[in-house]
Amino acid sequence: MQPFLRRSNRQIAAVALAALVFAAGCVRQDPPGMEVVALDAQIVFGVEEAPATAEPVGFIPPPVEQLPVERLEQLPEAPPLPRPAPFTLPPAPKAPKYLCPTAGLGEFPESAPVDVDRQPTVGTYKWRPGPATVLGRDHFEVAPSDFFDRVVFNVSSVTESTNPQSATQEGGKPIRTFTYQMATYSGETVVLDTFRVVSGGITEDVAAINIGPTFYAGQPDRGVSLVSRQVITGGRVVAAFNPATPVLLLPLPAIGGSTFQSVSVDPVYGTTYMLYGEVKERARVDACGKEVEGWRVVAQTALRDPRDGLTAPPRTTTMTYFIATGMGGMLTYETRSKLDLPRFPVNGTPLDAAIPPNPELPETATNAEAYQFSLATREPGPITRPAPRPQGPLSGD
Secondary structure (H helix, E strand, O other): OHHHHHHHHHHHHHHHHHHHHHHHHHOOOOOOOOOOOOOOOHHHHOOOOOOOOOOOOOOOOOOOOOOOHHHHHHOOOOOOOOOOOOOOOOOOOOOOOOOOEOOOOOOOOOOOOOOOOOOOOOEEEEEEEOOOOOOOOOEOOOOHHHOEEEEEEOOOOOEEEOOOOOOOOOOOOOEEEEEEEEEEEEOOEEEEEEEEEEEOOOEEEEOOOOOOOOEEEEOOOOEEEEEEEEEEEOOEEEEEEOOOOOEEEEEOOOOOOOEEEEEEEOOOOOOEEEEEEEEEEEEEEEOOOOEEEEEEEEEEEEEEOHHHOOOOOOEEEEEEEEEEHHHOOEEEEEEEEOOOOOOOOOOOOOOOOOOOOOOOOOOOOEEOOOEEEEEOOOOOEOOOOOOOOOOOOEOOO
């Protein structure tokens, strides 16, 4: 009986298993409501390594030559790699050896023309004390505090007028005129000069009584002239000279050996300035290594100021100065020394016994302090100072 029950139990279990398998094959599960997509984690965390490249079919690698040790020792040594240059900062620009070097032997300035053919360049010009040139030296003995500034500004336009002397001549040139100002700075004091330059003016030569330099006459401002001078301190004019006719400094055209005379009177203050000059030759000034050529003038001057007293002698001196016609009629050198002979010839000839002395000049002279200044820069720098603006006339007047 028990064997039968065991067989029956086995049959029942087999039937139940078959029914379970059949039921599982007939039932379909519905898709889930949310789909889960698997992301490649390597997008975020890294790059997938490339698979190793398989050798192509039939590829046979070449045999590797095994060099013996002896041949390895015979191979040339590789050249050493170049060592990189050490990093160094570029050298700083060297300061000039001298503040004011002298011009070299090959320095040839432009020849000074007999007439002014251009206007001065606006800007700041450095000046220095000392002679115009030196020989056998490589620099001028100057200290930084010795330099001072002269500023050229207010250069007017050129005006032209008819010259009656050349109006009827073929190719006659008109009279050309312009003005400019120059301010000299010395501490708190400013000397403001106004110049007028007239080229092609009316000029005549006068026959001399004695043999000597030719005396030229003509319009009072027939060249480079000083129109006015103002001395300003603290914005106030402490001294002034505004003559009715300007002081002629260099007649144009410049003729070596010619003489001229200029008398100017300030009608406001009664100051009289007399100048008797002779145009010498072309002369050069060494502007700290760059030479400038101009015309040298030697002049005897006398200044009479009524405030010194009616019986006071005039202030007299001898001046030598250069005027560069190629720089618009600018001064490039000045020196003032004592006047040994305070008389002026009346006709421009050398002083001798045949000419009576000028009664306007006394036997003794009141000499001014001597000085000597030279141009130190040929090309001007920028203007860094405000233009002097005087507030009024002489203080105390």
